Amino acid sequence: MQKYFVTQTQLFWKNSADEFKRVSSICLAAMMTALNTLIGAFRIVVIPKFLTISFASLATASCAMMCGPLLTGTVAAIADILEFILRPDGTFFFGFTLNEFLTGLIYGAFFYRVSTISLKRCIIARLCIVLLMNMFLTPLWLYILYGDSFFALLATRVIKNIVMFPIDVALLYFVTSTTARILKQRRR
Numbered sequence: 001m002q003k004y005f006v007t008q009t010q011l012f013w014k015n016s017a018d019e020f021k022r023v024s025s026i027c028l029a030a031m032m033t034a035l036n037t038l039i040g041a042f043r044i045v046v047i048p049k050f051l052t053i054s055f056a057s058l059a060t061a062s063c064a065m066m067c068g069p070l071l072t073g074t075v076a077a078i079a080d081i082l083e084f085i086l087r088p089d090g091t092f093f094f095g096f097t098l099n100e101f102l103t104g105l106i107y108g109a110f111f112y113r114v115s116t117i118s119l120k121r122c123i124i125a126r127l128c129i130v131l132l133m134n135m136f137l138t139p140l141w142l143y144i145l146y147g148d149s150f151f152a153l154l155a156t157r158v159i160k161n162i163v164m165f166p167i168d169v170a171l172l173y174f175v176t177s178t179t180a181r182i183l184k185q186r187r188r
Contacts (some may be wrong), residue, residue: 069108
């Protein structure tokens, strides 16, 4: 059983790395980067510099289903840099670019080459993003940038994430299940 898991895991990451060699994957990733950048331009600022709501990760999740975690993480990081170039607000900080890369990597790990999307998979994927990025790394980056208390930053994020979690999961489920249906039709 363990040997099978290791072999499948190695094959998963090899297939994901091979997406960099496919022209169709690169073109698709470029379109998703543009979509991510476009959606990212329309964000809701709740508390300037500290709390914003964006739905750009939906394009990242859709890209992750088709392009794998490595290519998706890379293009998510590129999209973050493009967003900053096109619409700079505040100081550029590589930590936020790392967040975007990890978001693409996590979504890719959960959704790459998955033919049927379950609500449970969407909940767990979004929970990983919320706990790692929204509740730990982003407050850490804000603490490094602005020197405000990590726990004060965390408190505002807890409320936002509790409110947004069901909305994010519902949108994630809708986008990924729609993408899965389109991919099934395309394969026929």
